[in-house]
Amino acid sequence: MQVSLERHLKSGGCARGAESGEVYRNPTQVQMSQIVLPCHANHCGELSVGQLLKWMDSTACLSAERHSGVSCVTASVDDINFEHTIEVGKVVNITAKVNRAFTSSMEVGILVMCEDLYTSHQWKVCRAFATFVARRTEAGKVQLKQVIPHTQMEQMEYSLAAERRRMRLIHAEIITDLLSCKCQTQEYKDAVPAERTRVESVELVLPPHANHQVSTFGGQIMAWMENVATIAASRLCNAHPTLRTIDMFHFRGPSHIGDRLVLKAIVNNSFKHSMEVGVCAEAYKGGEPLRHINSAFMTFEVLDGERKACTLPRIRPEPIDGKRRYKEAIARKKIRLDRKYIVSCKHTEVPVSVPWDPSNQMYLSYNNVSALKLMDTRNNWVLTSEKNKVRLYTLEENHMLFFKVVMCVSVPAEQTFHLLSDLRRRKEWDRHYESCEVINQADEDDTLYRITAPSVRKGGKGQDFILLASRRKPCGPRDPYLIALRSVTLPTHPPTEECTRGEVLCAGFTIWEESPSDTKITYYNQATPGVIPYISTDIAGLSSSFYSSFAACSQFLENNLNSMAPSVETELL
Numbered sequence: 001m002q003v004s005l006e007r008h009l010k011s012g013g014c015a016r017g018a019e020s021g022e023v024y025r026n027p028t029q030v031q032m033s034q035i036v037l038p039c040h041a042n043h044c045g046e047l048s049v050g051q052l053l054k055w056m057d058s059t060a061c062l063s064a065e066r067h068s069g070v071s072c073v074t075a076s077v078d079d080i081n082f083e084h085t086i087e088v089g090k091v092v093n094i095t096a097k098v099n100r101a102f103t104s105s106m107e108v109g110i111l112v113m114c115e116d117l118y119t120s121h122q123w124k125v126c127r128a129f130a131t132f133v134a135r136r137t138e139a140g141k142v143q144l145k146q147v148i149p150h151t152q153m154e155q156m157e158y159s160l161a162a163e164r165r166r167m168r169l170i171h172a173e174i175i176t177d178l179l180s181c182k183c184q185t186q187e188y189k190d191a192v193p194a195e196r197t198r199v200e201s202v203e204l205v206l207p208p209h210a211n212h213q214v215s216t217f218g219g220q221i222m223a224w225m226e227n228v229a230t231i232a233a234s235r236l237c238n239a240h241p242t243l244r245t246i247d248m249f250h251f252r253g254p255s256h257i258g259d260r261l262v263l264k265a266i267v268n269n270s271f272k273h274s275m276e277v278g279v280c281a282e283a284y285k286g287g288e289p290l291r292h293i294n295s296a297f298m299t300f301e302v303l304d305g306e307r308k309a310c311t312l313p314r315i316r317p318e319p320i321d322g323k324r325r326y327k328e329a330i331a332r333k334k335i336r337l338d339r340k341y342i343v344s345c346k347h348t349e350v351p352v353s354v355p356w357d358p359s360n361q362m363y364l365s366y367n368n369v370s371a372l373k374l375m376d377t378r379n380n381w382v383l384t385s386e387k388n389k390v391r392l393y394t395l396e397e398n399h400m401l402f403f404k405v406v407m408c409v410s411v412p413a414e415q416t417f418h419l420l421s422d423l424r425r426r427k428e429w430d431r432h433y434e435s436c437e438v439i440n441q442a443d444e445d446d447t448l449y450r451i452t453a454p455s456v457r458k459g460g461k462g463q464d465f466i467l468l469a470s471r472r473k474p475c476g477p478r479d480p481y482l483i484a485l486r487s488v489t490l491p492t493h494p495p496t497e498e499c500t501r502g503e504v505l506c507a508g509f510t511i512w513e514e515s516p517s518d519t520k521i522t523y524y525n526q527a528t529p530g531v532i533p534y535i536s537t538d539i540a541g542l543s544s545s546f547y548s549s550f551a552a553c554s555q556f557l558e559n560n561l562n563s564m565a566p567s568v569e570t571e572l573l
Helices: 002-010 049-068 152-179 218-237 321-343 358-377 413-420 423-428 532-539 545-559 568-572
Strands: 014-016 023-025 030-035 072-077 090-102 105-116 122-134 199-204 242-246 249-251 258-272 276-282 291-301 382-388 390-397 401-408 435-441 446-453 463-470 481-489 500-502 506-515 518-526
Touching: 002 423, 014 072, 030 049, 030 500, 030 518, 049 072, 049 090, 049 105, 049 122, 049 218, 072 218, 090 152, 122 152, 122 446, 152 423, 199 218, 199 545, 218 242, 218 249, 218 276, 249 463, 249 481, 258 321, 291 321, 321 358, 358 463, 358 481, 358 506, 358 518, 382 545, 413 481, 413 506, 413 518, 423 435, 435 481
Parallel strands: 463 500
Antiparallel strands: 014 023, 030 090, 072 122, 072 249, 090 105, 105 122, 199 258, 242 291, 249 291, 258 276, 276 291, 382 390, 390 401, 401 518, 435 446, 446 463, 463 481, 481 506, 506 518
C-alpha cells in the first residue's frame, strides 16, 4: 500500500485517461523542491528537521488552501518517522495533496523525497498526514466541498482518511487505558536527574515568523519546538542526538505577531537506545496569562561513527509530574512498537496472525479495515463465474490470489450490515461455518470470535479460526458499510488437537446502498492456505458452490428483513 502511494506521488500524482489520453493531475496537489544549503543545516551538515517541518507545513497548507479556496490553519500533524537524514547539496522534493475533506477540516497527505542531483536517485525520507481547518470568513463557517477521487490510489487514501481520523479521536483514550495498568518506575544506578535536561526558551514572534494570515507560522512553531527538544536530549547524553520520530503535533490555539512564545522541553524517559522528549509551546502578550499553543513528543537516538544507535544513560524522573510523564512515555513507546509491527506488517510473512490485546486494539482494527479498503480499491479483477447475478471474480497480484463475490439484494443497507456483522448468524447461510462463539466484545466496533469449519476431506480434521471482526458505518455518502475480518492470536485460545488452526489474512464485506431498499454486497478474501481448499473448485470453474452459499445469504437477509438480533453485550451478560 505504502509503496504504491509513493510511486503515485513520485510520478507527480498523475494518471493517463484510458480514452482521452490526457494526463490527469490531482487539482489539490502542490510540489515544493528545495536544495539544502549550509544555512539550512545543523552541526553535522544535515538538513535541520525544524527547517524540513517548515517546508512540509507550508506545502501542505498551500494544498489545503487550493482545495478550500480560503485561508487554512494547521490543526495537527500525525506521527512522523524520519527514515533518513538529508545532507547539504541534496534536493528535497515535497508533494502534498488533500486526501479527504470533512465539514470544515481536511486531511493532507505529505511525502518527502530526497534527490541526489549527480545520480538522479531518489529515496523516501518520511510521510506525514496533517489536518488543516478552513478559517471562518465574513459569511461564517466554511463548508468544504468534497474530494472526488479519480484514481485507485486516490480512492484508497480517501477511504483510509476516515479511518485515520477515527484513530486521532481515540488516541488519548488509548494512552489513558495503558496508564491504568500498573507500571513501576525503575531505579537505575547513576541515573541522570530529569531536571538536568530541562530547557526553557522564549521567542518574540516577528513579521518574518508570520504566515500570509498574520498568524505565527505553524511550521515555525514546530521548528522552535524541535530546537529546544534537541537541546534537552543533548543534555542527557552529552552528544548531538538524531531525531527519529515525532508523536502527533496538536495545535490548541493560534499565536500572532508580537506574542512571546515560551518553549519548554524535558526528557520524559530514556530507554536502551532512544529517549523521549516532551516539548510544549505557550504564548503570552504583555501581562496576559500563558496560552497553551502546542505540545509534542519527540524520540531521539545518538548514533556512533558507523550510524548505529548508542546505549543511553537512564533517567531519574521528578516526583509526581515527572513520574507521570515517565509512565506516559512507556505507554507511547508501546503504541509506537505496536503500530510499527501491525501497520507495516508484510502480508507475505507467515504466520499472518498477530497477538491481540487491548493496548494494540486500535492499530489492529485500523490495519484490519485498511486492508479491506485497499482490496476494495483494486482493479483488474477477472470475472471467473456468474450464475443468477451472483458473480465470482479473481485477481492474481505479487504471487497472491484474491477473490470477491458480488451480488445485490432487496434489503436496506443498514439492515444488511446489522445482519452480516453478527458472525454468530453466518452459520444460518454459510455451510463452511460450523460454529461461532464470541470470545470478547472489545467495543461496539470490534469483536473477537472463534469459528470452526468442517473438513473438506472425508475423515479429516476440521479447522478453527480466531477472528477479529471490525465494523464501520459510513463516514460520508461516498463510503460503504464495512465488516473486516482477520486472524489474531490469543493466549487464552491456543491451537487444539481436535482442529487445525487456520488463518485469515484479509476478508470481509463492503455494503453499498444502491437505493433505500436495494443493496450491493461484495465479499472479499485474500486467499491463504487455510482458505483455498474451500474455494479452489469454484475458482477453477469446476463448481458453483459459491452461488449456493450466497443465494442462501440473500434468502437469509430477505427472511430477516425486519428482525433485530440480540446484541453481543446482551448475550454475554
